[in-house]
Amino acid sequence: MTETRLRTWTHGVGYGLATLFIFTLALQNLRYGFYELFYLAAGMATLTLAGIAYTILSRRHQLSAPGHLVILSGLNSGLLAAMLTMSSTGITHWAMPLLILNLLILPLRQALALSLLLITPMAVLLFVKQPPADALTAISGLLIVLTVAALYIWQYDHMAQSAEDLAITDPVTGAHNARFLDETLQKEISRAIATGHSLSVINLAIDYADEAEDLHGKENMQALFYNMTQHLFGVIRAGDTLYTLNDSEFFLILPFTPEEGVRVIAERIRRTIAEQHWPVIGKATVSLGCTTRGHSDTRTDTLRKRAHQAMLEARKRGADSAWFSPGEMLRT
Numbered sequence: 001m002t003e004t005r006l007r008t009w010t011h012g013v014g015y016g017l018a019t020l021f022i023f024t025l026a027l028q029n030l031r032y033g034f035y036e037l038f039y040l041a042a043g044m045a046t047l048t049l050a051g052i053a054y055t056i057l058s059r060r061h062q063l064s065a066p067g068h069l070v071i072l073s074g075l076n077s078g079l080l081a082a083m084l085t086m087s088s089t090g091i092t093h094w095a096m097p098l099l100i101l102n103l104l105i106l107p108l109r110q111a112l113a114l115s116l117l118l119i120t121p122m123a124v125l126l127f128v129k130q131p132p133a134d135a136l137t138a139i140s141g142l143l144i145v146l147t148v149a150a151l152y153i154w155q156y157d158h159m160a161q162s163a164e165d166l167a168i169t170d171p172v173t174g175a176h177n178a179r180f181l182d183e184t185l186q187k188e189i190s191r192a193i194a195t196g197h198s199l200s201v202i203n204l205a206i207d208y209a210d211e212a213e214d215l216h217g218k219e220n221m222q223a224l225f226y227n228m229t230q231h232l233f234g235v236i237r238a239g240d241t242l243y244t245l246n247d248s249e250f251f252l253i254l255p256f257t258p259e260e261g262v263r264v265i266a267e268r269i270r271r272t273i274a275e276q277h278w279p280v281i282g283k284a285t286v287s288l289g290c291t292t293r294g295h296s297d298t299r300t301d302t303l304r305k306r307a308h309q310a311m312l313e314a315r316k317r318g319a320d321s322a323w324f325s326p327g328e329m330l331r332t
Helices: 003-031 035-057 059-064 067-085 090-105 108-129 132-168 178-195 209-216 218-235 259-275 300-316
Strands: 199-206 241-244 249-255 286-292 322-324
Touching: 003 035, 003 059, 003 090, 035 059, 035 067, 035 090, 067 090, 067 108, 090 108, 090 132, 108 132, 178 199, 178 241, 178 249, 178 300, 199 209, 199 218, 199 259, 199 300, 209 218, 218 241, 218 249, 218 259, 249 259, 259 286, 259 322, 286 300, 300 322
Parallel strands: 286 322
Antiparallel strands: 199 249, 199 286, 241 249
């Protein structure tokens, strides 16, 4: 299940449970003749139903849907306005599920800010209307609920981010792995098509990697791979991204880079690696295949295949070399 779909389900269930809870409050208040509280609950239930409808309508853009903040701001403002205008002290307890709903629907920082904007004036009103001990108990309960729920959401977000980082990061080098490459490359292709700017890629492989592993061992080759990754991070420009494909290959995405630029960058990488003295291994070289997006290149596999073929062509011409494979010229 994708994150967008998970959030859609979470938001829908959250709004649904809130609607059920508030609708039950409305019926109870209607039953006992508390008509002001009934109208308040009915209005809040209408907003939560609007939240369900908005969740369904924006299901494909759930990660950036701004309407949730508007709906929840209305719920929080309505509850605060009711406390200002009504004499009933039982409304305070309605804030507890609302705080949880804030944290469940909104990003953590927005949810905390909105919740504190509700609790702060509520605390002032409670100390004005109730004995200090009762007011302190009510506010303490709200703060405990907010703190526990916020810590749980923070821990979930932290674990989700850690899992995502592990999924897209090579454990040996710390660079992005092949799993993340296609996603990023497709975004860069789409951006290049929209803006008309150049996009180039480089596929580079360590020469004689299998022979070097037989001679120096797998651990030393992994150390070379790590050291070469750190070296490449220092060579590439800001905005360029580096990926590891296996134990001896790298892939570079170079946005806003035409043919002349990728040739210069490839030569700089080739030269600096060849001039470096690597621990244990000593001298190491790479073969580089470069290409620039043509007007017909709309998919990642086209660019990746052409860069790989260029790398193989460079290797045929001898170790420590680079080869550029042109695509179809962009139409201007």
